Amino acid sequence: MLAFWERLRTSPRLKGAFLYAVVLAVVAAGSFLPHRENARFASADRYAFDAQMDFLRDRFPLPVENDVVLIGTDGETEKAFPEPIALWHRHLAKTYRALALAKPRVVGVDFGLPERTFDKLVPGIDRAMMIGLVALKHEAPLVIVQHIDDREELVPVQENYRNIIGIDNLGVDRQPKEPDGVSRRFFEDLRSATTGETIPTLSGQMLRRLGRSVHEGYIDYSVGIAPMRYIPMHDVTAWFDAGDVGKIKAAFAGRIVLIGSMTGDRDRWILPVRLLERPEDMLVEESKRRAAPGPAVALSQPGVMIHVQVLRSHLANGMLTPMPEWLRALLCAIVALATLVRARPLTVIGVAILFPLGLAVVSLVSIRQAQVLIPLGSVVLAFWIALAVRAAYDTLEAILERIRMQRTFSGQVSPAVMKEMLRGGLSAGVSGQLADICVLFSDVRDFTTLSEHMSPGIVINVLQRYFDRMVKVVHKFDGTVDKFIGDGLMVLFGAPGKSADPCGDAVQCALEMMAELDALNREFESEGLPTLTIGIGVNYGTVTVGNIGSSERHNYSAIGDAVNVAARIEGLTKELGRKILITEAVVSRIGERFHFDPLGEHKLKGHSPVNVWGIRTARATPAAA
Structure with a gap:
């Protein structure tokens, strides 16, 4: 089944033939089951005939x-x-x-x-x-x-x-x-x-x-x-x-x-329209209506x-002559080709409304000028079925494509980026827009020195377990993992999806990352593995977010001065002996929800001085490496 679906997805010709065959099968069933006179298409033709008679008699009597x-x-x-x-x-x-x-x-x-x-x-x-x-x-x-x-x-x-x-x-x-x-x-x-x-x-x-x-x-x-x-x-x-x-x-x-x-x-008969002048001579025969669609106005009359x-x-002009059965079938087969056309939903809805109206006008002219009955109900039903089959296929294809994308990219992009990709919020190709976000940088201290004494397998195992814990915390607070930089991590809060409190989310995420690292270090210590120490820098500002890179290879990221400051602040943690450093831009937007320690103004490499703050935590001191 999956192999057949993949062939359909990749072969437009096979897809068209399959959809057309499905439409023809549905139309045939609607035309002949349970039998010709009681089929849904016959009922639709009867309903259309009654509606046209009622319309012409009311608006254009002859x-x-x-x-x-x-x-x-x-x-x-x-x-x-x-x-x-x-x-x-x-x-x-x-x-x-x-x-x-x-x-x-x-x-x-x-x-x-x-x-x-x-x-x-x-x-x-x-x-x-x-x-x-x-x-x-x-x-x-x-x-x-x-x-x-x-x-x-x-x-x-x-x-x-x-x-x-x-x-x-x-x-x-x-x-x-x-x-x-x-x-x-x-x-x-x-x-x-x-x-x-x-x-x-x-x-x-x-x-x-x-x-x-x-x-x-x-x-x-x-x-x-x-x-x-x-x-x-x-x-x-x-x-x-x-x-x-x-x-x-x-x-x-x-x-x-x-x-x-x-x-x-x-000697009373049900006729499609009211013919007599006196309505009291007419009795609406609701009990005589059948399950199949009946006349527009079913009236019992002499x-x-x-x-x-x-x-x-x-x-x-003479009696009305219905089109031959073979011509009705041909018209249905022609309009069924609509299933081969893919269009936007609004376009499909517009065509689904305008086509029956246009065909109804042609049918009314045909009745008046040529006394020929066009199978209006059958043709419109066949057209709608073609549109419905195509819409159902496109919907199923979109659902399966979303599932395929989630399976393919779930480990490569954050859930927030995946969500934006699936709903079409990210433009294709290289693009960017300004956004006010909070940026968090974390880095494992002295990991290069530690890795010199570990085999590559242990290095990979330690890093994987570390990143698993950190990324889980980031996603808990709706953060977006921008990229992994060796043993470092760059996280965005407020992009691509907007956040009501990106600074608060970032600070809470930093605190919980430290708590999660403590738990992980206890596991490492029990296994005889080296424990880790990290530094975290958090900054808020206006940056450019979007698909950054070349037209052939790009990824969702953020660039700007706020990103550079966050990276520099993280580098300052070791110098100031702090695990978490936060800029004044972040502190001013959080208020008094946390206990911050003012650490004054500090110079950053390649940047003017910045006021930084520490945050007091109740975490235990990790064991020395």
Whole structure:
């Protein structure tokens, strides 16, 4: 696994092929699992379709010349007609006769013919209905819905109407529902589940009677007046009873007319957008939402509205045609190439937002101008997956690179420098900036003389154990080991990471270094090894910190007068008989937290005199070397 990762890291071509294959695998799974219609990509396409229909209908509705006229029955109609709906024969007959006076282009009726006769209950109502049907059929093409029962079989036409209503006058009102329960597509004909015969649909039959070709596809819910108004049926019968032929002709002459119910809980369909004017006729069907993303606004609406919108789609630009499956797959494969591009996070976020917006504009134009549905949801998902896979890989690579750097350089730089390197706080190449820091120098006294009497192995062992103890103390107080100078040590406090109290940290570090040396010397003494004595100098000032050196070889360090003074102060410890010397610049910034001894002004080699201070400690005197 590690070998494969290393090959990926070092081979851009292999990395690109691997990431692209991962994206394609995820896209394929999202397109076909558990199966095509219920896959996540199909759900995304449905959601995008509904959102586009809702947007176009709300912002850019497309009017239809000589639009469909809808006659509806509602609660007021039920109050106006006192009989049960099954006995509305005479009222329907008046409506048909009124339409016969107007001579519409075609009439579609979403009320099925009675399944049985009610003449024995109300004498003459069958004859009244037949008179109305004959009158209308004589003046205009007529199509009446034929229902399908629970066994998926056609409900037969009651024999009184067989001689009036032929096969060309009948059509079913069934349309396919998608997995989320929403009706988006139109099929010219349906196939009987029991007999296998082809059954024409109501809206398909109406289009044929208009002499228009019938096309299958997605229904364009954005065309037509938004929202649509309907004429109550009781108003039509009232006009007929009053003999108001002018009003009837004004409403229906030369128009496409559909008659259907606006109320009740039967024959209601979930449509992507609200089509009717009266919101009280709409019921939000939250319980019918599926786990997969559904429509932007799922609304239960009268079934007749599907026929209205199918007719409108044919009268306007036509049905909407989805892109072929192979082209959808090709588009997804193309946008998946985004995984090969590496960019900054803000750039990725910006592209992840702008690309869907741009594609949405193209898709909306395609719907309006070419009646072609771009698989917006699938393409956007594939693009986002490509970006996500690349981001996940880059994140993992960065984490592993951090781990690799920590393992590689953990023994070569201090934790503070490593932290700055990993977070990008250190500029690449030679660089420097001014910083106020505290510098500590320590040195083992007379170590050269001691090492003359020790083998190289013992020298290395002694130095390693000494530096292990000292560096541990330095890191405890957030110090940065700048460099090892033979048996000496240069430490920075306040760089590269800033410190609230660099001088206090440095002095406490010096004291604990001495305490730690005492413990180490006791170990050396018990092992028969020579003990060590060190001197420490501490100074505060403004220096230049950064990557110091050449462009080919450099390391993090500090240079400046404050560094030189700290080194000279450490050299003065032996002369003054002190283990720790501190400059006035340090003392003035610490206050009275420590007991300092003023040692006066002393000359430094190559530098003007400096006031130095000692510090009293409670440490035991180390054994003589």
